[in-house]
Amino acid sequence: MTAAAIDRTAVAPAKAGAHAEQIWAWLAEVSDPEIPVISIVDLGIVRDVQLAADGACTVTITPTYSGCPAMQVIADAITDALHxxxxxxxxxxxxxxxxxTTDWMSEAGKAKLQGYGIAPPAQQVIDISGLRAGVGADGALAAISRRAQPRLTVACPNCGSRHTEITSQFGSTPCKALYKCLDCREPFDYFKCH
Ligand SMILES: [Zn+2]
Known part of the structure; x- marks a missing residue:
């Protein structure tokens, strides 16, 4: 029998699935209040979207760090956008x-951060260039990244130099640290890894 296939279509009505996808797309247009170039979906804050049969929508969000003052602003922005x-x-x-964790930030989000002049958290694992060719799956890459962390180098988003130093644990927001490039002399924010 093809009972399994029949069950699957019964459990996931096409209508509900399409709606959840649409809500994710709408949420992808909601900007992070602290870094307007990046969306809350790119940032990895939105963890789940549930649409009940009665039309109630539940959005699960995880703050970038506990006590993040932007979370209420983000919650209001989500509510406003969906309304x-x-x-x-x-x-x-x-x-x-x-x-x-910064692992939840999308690659597109990291690229946007860099374009905005903020060193994205991925910069800290840039020192695996020799290994990258041999690594296929994301999981394997992440495992290597964690091991590579002690050799943290933050690349300057302006000139790409790794000749940088931390000047303050806290940048423009508590999520960021302030760095200075020793080559081009530009100060810049580094999005801290959690
Ligand atoms: Zn520089």
């Missing part, structure tokens, strides 16, 4: 565990 798209019943759920 604007006609969703009446929007519920926000804060999920503190597992804690947000």
């Amino acid at each position: 604007a798209h006609g969703l009446q019943d929007v519920r926000l759920q804060n999920q503190l565990s597992p804690a947000w």
Whole structure:
């Protein structure tokens, strides 16, 4: 029998699936209040979107660090955006565990950060260039990244130099550290890894 295939179509009605996808797309247009070039989806804050049969939408978000003052602004922005798209019943759920990690930031998000003059967290693992060719799966790459962390070098987003030094643990927001490039002399924010 093809019972399994029949079950699968019954459990996931096409309509509900399409809606959740649409909500993710709408959320991808909501900017992070602290770094407007990056969306909250790119940042990895949005963890889950659930759409109930009665139309209630529950968005699960995880703050970039506990006590992040921007979270209320983000929650309001999500609610406003979904209301604007006609969703009446929007519920926000804060999920503190597992804690947000910079691994959840999308590659597109990291690229946007760099374009904005903020060194993205991936910079710290840039020293694996020799290994990269031999690594296929994302999981394997992540494992190597963690091992490579002690040799942290933050590249300057302006000139690319790794000749940089930290000047303050806290940059323009507590999520960021302030660095200075020793070559081009530009100060820059580094998005801290959690
Ligand atoms: Zn520089």
